[in-house]
Amino acid sequence: MVSYHDPFRVPVSTPIAAMPTTILIIEDEPAIQELLRVNLQHAGYTVQAAADAAQAHAIVDQALPDLILLDWMLPDTPGIRLAKQLRGTERTRDIPLIMLTARGTEQDKVNGLEAGADDYITKPFSLRELLARIRSLLRRRAPQLADDLIQAGALELDPQAHRITGAGRPLPMGPSEFRLLHFLMTHAERVYSRGQLLDQIWGDHVFVEERTVDVHIRRLRKALSPAELDHYIHTVRGAGYRFSTTQEP
Ligand code: CA
Numbered sequence: 001m002v003s004y005h006d007p008f009r010v011p012v013s014t015p016i017a018a019m020p021t022t023i024l025i026i027e028d029e030p031a032i033q034e035l036l037r038v039n040l041q042h043a044g045y046t047v048q049a050a051a052d053a054a055q056a057h058a059i060v061d062q063a064l065p066d067l068i069l070l071d072w073m074l075p076d077t078p079g080i081r082l083a084k085q086l087r088g089t090e091r092t093r094d095i096p097l098i099m100l101t102a103r104g105t106e107q108d109k110v111n112g113l114e115a116g117a118d119d120y121i122t123k124p125f126s127l128r129e130l131l132a133r134i135r136s137l138l139r140r141r142a143p144q145l146a147d148d149l150i151q152a153g154a155l156e157l158d159p160q161a162h163r164i165t166g167a168g169r170p171l172p173m174g175p176s177e178f179r180l181l182h183f184l185m186t187h188a189e190r191v192y193s194r195g196q197l198l199d200q201i202w203g204d205h206v207f208v209e210e211r212t213v214d215v216h217i218r219r220l221r222k223a224l225s226p227a228e229l230d231h232y233i234h235t236v237r238g239a240g241y242r243f244s245t246t247q248e249p
Helices: 030-042 053-062 079-087 106-114 127-141 175-186 194-202 211-227
Strands: 022-026 046-050 067-071 097-101 119-122 150-152 155-158 163-166 233-236 240-243
Touching (some): 022 030, 022 053, 030 046, 030 127, 067 127, 079 106, 097 127, 106 119, 119 127, 150 175, 163 211, 175 211, 194 211, 194 240
Parallel strands (some): 022 046, 022 067, 097 119
Antiparallel strands (some): 155 163, 233 240
């Protein structure tokens, strides 16, 4: 292994592990919370659970989940108000959100969707249907978590094989760089700040320093350079980073 001096003292041998897909359940009924937890874990998700809005805020403040299941009726804050709060905050605006409720009238569905929910499921629900809706929503709203082959310019990313190919040659890279590139390629042409990338790639903006992002960007460019594609990762001064196959302006 090639070692090089790292001014930010993040050891090369201990990359920060990328996180699996995390779902936050916000549900005060213990039996339903447990049913959801067991089934989502069985489906391969990492599950966090909150029994009210205050617990949910505390969890989200620590790390952004990849998707939220939100019960309509919570003891402290109506679920619909929590949905509006999440949508009204820049950091949490884009988290995929499914509302769970015993209500099923047309007006309730409209209210839930207007509050910012992406989807709506009525209790009692079929777990198979819920899992299908979760997968569909993640595919639509979080393509970096899906297994679809991504191509951009001369670069190809295959999530199933965990393989990057640039101009026809394999480009090995670490798991954090892979996940970073996957996110950037599925969100091409948009600028992301270091904080946003920490939230998205490491699910953590509290305990990981923003300079860590620069370290992984540098490693990513180094991994892309054998195919001379490192210029796909643009630095946007004062703002962050952007993936684009076009030349930097
Ligand atoms: Ca409830």
